[in-house]
Amino acid sequence: MEEIAIGAKPVKQVDPKKKRSNKRLTWATIKEQRQLIYMSVPLLAYIVLFAYVPIWGWSMAFQDYKPARSFDEQTWVGFKHFKFLFTDDNFMRVLRNTLAMSMINLILGFVTAIILALLLNEIKKIFWKRTVQTISYLPHFLSWIIVTGIVATSLASDGIINEVLMKLHLVDKPILWLSEGKYFWGVVGASHVWKEVGWNTIIYLAAMASIDPALYEAADIDGANRYQKMWNITLPGIKPTIIILLIMSIGHILEAGFEVQYLLGNGLVVDWSETIDIFVLKYGIAQSNYSLATAGGIFKTIVSITMLLLANWTAKRLGEERLL
Template structure:
C-alpha cells in the first residue's frame, strides 16, 4: 500500500503571549524593528515632511501669506529657469564637474582597493588603510582651509615650491577660474577615496579564493587573475555604485563648492546647489530657488531609473 512520504510541515515554537501571523513575527524581531525607528524618524522628519514645501515652486510664495495665501502661478518659475541667462552656465558648470567626477573620482577607490588587496604585508595594509580613511572625518571647512594654506599665492607652501621649481609668475590656484575644477577634484579625491574604498574591500573579501587557485593552475598571472577573477567578482558592486552616483550627477557638494568660490572664479564655480542658496537665501526668491531644486531632484530620480534600466539591459542585476 502506498504511503504518503511527504515531509509534514515543521511548526515553529510560538512565544507565549505573542500574537499570531505577521504580528507574531514583528514581536519576535521587535528589538531589530525598534532599532529602525531613529532612521525612519530621520527620513520622515527631514526628507518627507519638508516635501510639502515643494508646492511653493508653483506659487509666488510670500512668507507672510503662507502656503494657502500665496498666488498659484503654475510653471512660471520653471519657464524662467529654462529661458533665463543662468541656466546654460549652471548646467555646463555642473555637468563638467560631474564628468570629471566620473573620470577621476569614481574609479579611484576601485583602483586603491585593488592595490590594497594585492598587499601581503598586513601591517602595511592596515597602516595605509588608516591613513587614507582619516580625511573622510575632516569637514569641508578644514579641507578648504588646508587648500588655501597650501595653494594660495601669498603664503601657499606648495604654490611657493612650484614657483621656485618652475619659475615665472606666481599662480593663485585658489582664485583663478581655470584652476577651480582641478582643485575641486583633488579635494574630492583626497577626502572621499579612502572611505569609499571600504565598500570595494568588503566586496573583495567575499571573492572565492578557489577561483584564484583554479586560475593559477591554468597558468594565469596576477594581471589575468585581476582581469578574469577579481573584477568580474566585484562587478555587481561597481554597477550599484555607478547607479547611485548617477543620481548625484547634478548634486555637487554645496559646502565644498561654496567655500572655494570667490569673486574671481564665480563664473566657473556656480552650480545648481550654490545658485539655489544665492537666489533663495540671499535674494529671497524662495519660489524660484525651490523650482531650481525641484528640477535638480527630478533629474536625479530620472538618472537613477535610467541607469538602472541600462544596467539591466546590459545583463547586470541593477539596483532594483
C-alpha cells in the same frame, strides 16, 4: 478553484475558504513578527516626517510665496519660476558648472577608489595594509572647512605646490590656482579625491574579500601574474558592486557639492565655481525668493530620479546588476 464561462472567456472564481485561509495566515504572520514591526515604527515615522511631509512645501514653487501670508492667501503662478530658471543665463551657467564638476568627481572618484582598492588588496603584510588604509581614511573625517583651508594654503602663490613646481623648474613663476577659472574644476576634483578616496575603497575591499580564493590558486597554477589575476579575477568579482555604486552615483549627478565651491570660490572664478546649490542660496533664499529656491530643488530631484531610473533600465538591458 472553479471556472465560470461567460461567453467565450472563462473567468476564475476564487474559493472563499481559501481566501479566508490566506487572510488568517497573513494575520498570524503579522502577530508572530509584531516585535519587528514595533521596532520599525520609529524609522517609518522618521521617513514620513522628514522625507514625505516636507513635499507639501513643493507647492511654493507654483506660487509667489510670501511668508507672512496663509496658504489660502498665496498667489498661484503656475510654472512661472520654472520658466524663469530655464530662460535665465545664470542658471544655465551654474547648470553647466554643476554637471561638469559632478562628472569630474564621479569619474575620478570611481577610478581612484578602484585602483587604490586593487593595490591594497595586493598588500600581503597586514601591518602595512592597515597603515595605508588608516592614512587614506583620515581625510574623510575632516570637515570641508578644514580641507578647503589646507587646499587654499597649499595652492597659494607661496604654497607648497608652487614651491615644488618651481624647484623642479616646471614653472617659472607661481600659478594662481584659485584665481583662474580654468583650474577651478580640477582643484575641486582633486580635493574630493584626496578627501574621499580612502573611504570609498571600503566597499570594494569588502567585495574583494568575498571572492573565492580557489580562483587565485587556480590562476597561480596556470602561471598568471598579479596583474592578470587583478584583471581576470578581482575586477570581474567586484563588477556587480561597481555597477550598483555607479547607478547610485548617477542618481546624484546634480550633487556636485556646495561647501568646497562656496569656500574656495571668489569673484575671479565665479563663472566657474557656482553650482545649483549656490544659485539657490544666492538668488533664492538670500533674497527671500523661496518659490525660486523650491523650483530649483524640484528640478534637481526630478533629474536625479530620472537619471537613476534610466541608469537602472540601461543596466537591466545590458544584463548587469540593478537596483530595481
